[in-house]
Amino acid sequence: MQIPEIPNLIHYAIPFFAFTVLLEIILTIKIKLDDYEFQDAGSSILMGLGNVLIGLFTKALILGIFMFFYKFHFFTIPFTWWAWIILLFAEDFCYYWNHRIAHESRMFWASHVVHHSSKKYNLSTALRQTWTGSFYTFVFWIPLVLIGFHPIMVLVQMSISLIYQYWIHTELIHKMPKWFEYIFNTPSHHRVHHATNAQYLDRNHAGIFIFWDRIFGSFEAEKEKPVYGLVKNIDTYNPIKIAFLEWFYLFKDVMYSNTSIINKFKYLIKPPGWKHDGTGILSDDIKKDWRNKTNNDKY
Numbered sequence: 001m002q003i004p005e006i007p008n009l010i011h012y013a014i015p016f017f018a019f020t021v022l023l024e025i026i027l028t029i030k031i032k033l034d035d036y037e038f039q040d041a042g043s044s045i046l047m048g049l050g051n052v053l054i055g056l057f058t059k060a061l062i063l064g065i066f067m068f069f070y071k072f073h074f075f076t077i078p079f080t081w082w083a084w085i086i087l088l089f090a091e092d093f094c095y096y097w098n099h100r101i102a103h104e105s106r107m108f109w110a111s112h113v114v115h116h117s118s119k120k121y122n123l124s125t126a127l128r129q130t131w132t133g134s135f136y137t138f139v140f141w142i143p144l145v146l147i148g149f150h151p152i153m154v155l156v157q158m159s160i161s162l163i164y165q166y167w168i169h170t171e172l173i174h175k176m177p178k179w180f181e182y183i184f185n186t187p188s189h190h191r192v193h194h195a196t197n198a199q200y201l202d203r204n205h206a207g208i209f210i211f212w213d214r215i216f217g218s219f220e221a222e223k224e225k226p227v228y229g230l231v232k233n234i235d236t237y238n239p240i241k242i243a244f245l246e247w248f249y250l251f252k253d254v255m256y257s258n259t260s261i262i263n264k265f266k267y268l269i270k271p272p273g274w275k276h277d278g279t280g281i282l283s284d285d286i287k288k289d290w291r292n293k294t295n296n297d298k299y
Contacts, residue, residue: 002069009159014052017127017166021045024123024170034081041124043237047114048127050239051134058134059155065138066151072196075148084157087149088208091141098140100218103202103283107268108137110246113139117242119229121194126169130169161207185210188222195226198290201283231273 021041077083102112111133118125144154168190176186185206193204203220206213213219234245253267263276273282 009163013163013166017048017123021123021127021160021168024172032037036122037120039237040118040120041122043239043242044126044128046123046239047131048129050131050243054131055134056057060136062134063151063155066142066145066154069142069145070151073146073148077150077153079150079153083149083153087144087153087157088160090144090147090149090155090284091154091161092208093212094140094144095158095161096205096212097108098137099205099207100202100216101140102137103205104271105269106134106250106272106274109272110250111137113230113246113272114242116194116230117234119195119233120226121169121191123166123169125194126166128242132247135228137231142291143156164208169194181210183209183211189213189219191226192220192222194228196229196231197224197227198286201231201287231283 021183024036076085076175077086099112102108114130114133115125115128118128119261141154141158145151165185168185168187170187171260173187175181175188176184180186181188185204185208189204189206189210192200195201200220203218204213205218234241236242236245248266254264257267257276259262259276266274266276271282271284273280273285
């Protein structure tokens with residue numbers, strides 16, 4: 001079987017990204033929504049460019065690792081139309097769990113937090129991508145290679161998923177048709193994911209298909225207006241700080257906390273906000289307080 005060369009789909013999409021960001025700025029100003037914050041957008045674009053440059057190296061690294069595991073694949077799945085359809089759903093399933101765990105484990109959150117660090121929500125926010133995550137988050141897609149999908153197929157579908165998720169980072173689209181909202185990830189669903197409102201925390205982890213969240217109990221519909229950013233915002237436009245600040249805090253907690261080796265390790269795997277002495281505040285704590293307050297307000 002002749003293996004095609006891997007196309008750089010993200011690179012081909014860059015002109016489209018640039019055009020649509022400019023178009024959104026014009027439309028945002030025209031219909032008088034919140035002013036487009038150009039410093040914030042500039043930081044997002046720089047983060048995106050950095051991600052693309054780093055990807056020139058990590059894509060080769062990931063392909064090499066995938067090719068190693070492919071030696072042990074259980075089945076041989078050909079480059080056929082039906083294989084791509086199966087891969088569409090299988091890759092999205094892997095993305096869902098990668099994304100969900102990125103919110104539930106601080107080691108993965110340290111790279112993913114970059115994408116949530118903007119207090120604005122627009123197409124430029126979609127470009128605010130990690131500089132470190134591609135070095136290790138690929139582990140969630142190794143099962144696809146072991147099943148028998150060729151590494152190039154997996155990498156192409158991963159790029160298709162990221163390109164799909166670009167358009168959902170906007171406030172200009174309120175709702176899609178009901179049937180579409182039920183099946184697919186949409187701007188409304190993803191606004192919830194980026195929000196810091198208590199009831200919205202760690203919800204809607206979907207890539208392309210929102211039904212994963214419905215199946216696994218992490219779905220939340222958009223009701224009240226989302227407030228974007230982090231529970232504790234970093235308040236910087238410096239791309240270096242955006243990329244590495246959470247890694248610095250994580251390293252500090254692991255190395256300098258006066259606690260056991262086991263607890264030091266827990267700083268890596270426990271959710272963001274966890275502290276060994278019980279003083280930390282998790283998103284589950286924030287949601288619990290919100291539910292209690294909501295219930296009390298009813299009476």
